[in-house]
Amino acid sequence: MNKEGNIRIAIQKSGRLSEDSIALFKECGIKLEMGKGRLKSESSNFQAEFLFLRDDDIPGYVEDGVADLGIVGENVLVESEKDVIVSKKLGFSKCRLSIAIPREDPFEGPADLDGKSIATSYPKILGQYLSENNIEAQIHEISGSVEIAPSIGLADAVCDIVSSGSTLLSNGLKEVQKIFKSEAVLIANNNLSDHKKALLDKILFRINAVQKAQD
Numbered sequence: 010m011n012k013e014g015n016i017r018i019a020i021q022k023s024g025r026l027s028e029d030s031i032a033l034f035k036e037c038g039i040k041l042e043m044g045k046g047r048l049k050s051e052s053s054n055f056q057a058e059f060l061f062l063r064d065d066d067i068p069g070y071v072e073d074g075v076a077d078l079g080i081v082g083e084n085v086l087v088e089s090e091k092d093v094i095v096s097k098k099l100g101f102s103k104c105r106l107s108i109a110i111p112r113e114d115p116f117e118g119p120a121d122l123d124g125k126s127i128a129t130s131y132p133k134i135l136g137q138y139l140s141e142n143n144i145e146a147q148i149h150e151i152s153g154s155v156e157i158a159p160s161i162g163l164a165d166a167v168c169d170i171v172s173s174g175s176t177l178l179s180n181g182l183k184e185v186q187k188i189f190k191s192e193a194v195l196i197a198n199n200n201l202s203d204h205k206k207a208l209l210d211k212i213l214f215r216i217n218a219v220q221k222a223q224d
């Protein structure tokens with residue numbers, strides 16, 4: 010093993026990013042074992058080790074250099090405001106962050122949100138959208154089950170991740186503004202050593218080849 014050691018890659022332990030993240034490294038010919046309950050694993054054929062984490066922790070670990078690379082959704086990355094490099098868009102876990110209101114409420118345009126309260130787990134991205142559009146709305150930060158907020162009287166609207174739209178529909182909501190588009194990205198620490206930069210270049214070369222083959 011090289012004296013500078015493995016490049017450390019943080020991926021989501023279990024959730025919507027996990028399967029495609031693991032598949033990506035496999036397609037790149039980088040073996041990784043995921044034992045049950047295991048939080049760390051070394052590749053047997055590439056100078057890399059993997060950390061299995063909650064997605065929300067990944068940007069911070071990469072910024073701090075605890076991990077050198079990570080895979081995370083752009084929604085989580087931008088909301089985290091961490092200072093890392095986006096090395097590559099990966100094309101999976103695509104979704105959007107949208108504002109939705111009760112189905113029966115009228116909506117003519119963003120100005121209709123003035124004076125309303127909006128429940129979200131993404132207060133920074135939403136705040137940015139509201140200020141760019143000169144909308145004065147109140148942000149209610151909640152950590153989960155955002156879609157039920159209007160029906161229990163907690164907020165007038167929600168701002169949440171949408172993919173097929175069926176969750177909104179089944180909660181009596183309609184999507185009225187798409188405010189942010191997201192997909193999984195490979196992020197890197199700002200101060201990688203030359204050795205780790207060379208390993209990252211190898212990984213990027215292989216990802217590009219995999220993506221070309223899929224086109």
Ligand code: PRT
Nearest residue numbers: 024025063064065082102103104170171172173174175176
């Ligand atoms: O446990 P951990 O913190 O690691 O995971 P998590 O529960 O926070 O995240 P997870 O696994 O649910 O999602 C990880 C990432 O996948 C998100 O940050 C997004 O970048 C991306 N992604 C893609 C999605 C969706 N699609 C998605 N549909 N994240 C969440 N959803 C949820 C959404 O919140 C809503 O409740 O699915 C519901 C809407 O789906 P539709 O299809 O009904 O519109």
Ligand code: ZN
Nearest residue numbers: 063064065066
């Ligand atoms: Zn999470």
